[in-house]
Amino acid sequence: MRHTTSMILIVVLAFITGRPLFADALQVTATPVSATTKRGQPVAMAVNLKNVLAPREPVTITAEDEWEDEFGVARSTTASATITVVQPVKVNRYKVIIPALFALVAGSAKIDGQPVAPALDTGQLTFEIDRTLIEGESVTLEYSVKAQ
Numbered sequence: 001m002r003h004t005t006s007m008i009l010i011v012v013l014a015f016i017t018g019r020p021l022f023a024d025a026l027q028v029t030a031t032p033v034s035a036t037t038k039r040g041q042p043v044a045m046a047v048n049l050k051n052v053l054a055p056r057e058p059v060t061i062t063a064e065d066e067w068e069d070e071f072g073v074a075r076s077t078t079a080s081a082t083i084t085v086v087q088p089v090k091v092n093r094y095k096v097i098i099p100a101l102f103a104l105v106a107g108s109a110k111i112d113g114q115p116v117a118p119a120l121d122t123g124q125l126t127f128e129i130d131r132t133l134i135e136g137e138s139v140t141l142e143y144s145v146k147a148q
Contacts, residue, residue, distance in 0.1 A: 014110045025089045027052040042144040049129070050138035052086040078146065089144035091129040091139060098123050098145055112140055 027050045037043050062080040069075055098104060104125060109118045111127060119126040127141050 016117065025051065025053050026091065037147050039147045040130070042108070042146045044108075044144045045142065047096075047141040049091055049141070051087070051089040051133040051135055052137055053089065055135055056085045056087065059083045059085065086134050088132045091133045093129055094127040094141055096123050096125045096145075098125055101148055102145040103148055105146055108142070108144035110142040113142075118143070126148055 002023070028047065030045065030047045032045070034057050036043075060080055060082045062078060065077045067075055068106070098120075099100075100123060103143050104118075106121055107115065109125075109127070111129065116127065118128070125143065129139060131139055133139065
């Protein structure tokens with residue numbers, strides 16, 4: 001029985017770890033895709049980062065126990081467990097280059113509606129996300145820039 005259970009676990013682990021996890025895991029969409037602005041006029045930007053990994057089929061592990069009753073009759077009992085595999089994506093940070101003719105509008109940066117203070121260094125705006133998204137979850141960043 002111990003050998004059978006070990007083989008089942010090895011097969012399950014191979015199934016779980018053997019599938020690709022990194023192809024198109026994070027969908028990034030930004031709006032507006034295109035905009036026209038005048039000097040000093042802010043342009044609101046919204047970025048959505050979404051975990052789009054395809055859901056995996058649940059894995060079922062089945063085990064069988066062979067035994068004898070008090071009369072020496074061979075019997076067996078089975079048990080099974082279903083494991084749902086969650087495919088998380090850890091988002092560390094989001095970086096965007098702000099062209100020299102533009103400036104970040106103070107106080108406009110938000111992550112999921114909450115105000116944040118992203119780092120701005122040499123025209124690069126960096127949002128520290130540090131969030132793990134499970135299948136279908138997303139995080140939304142907002143900020144405004146204005147032409148100088």
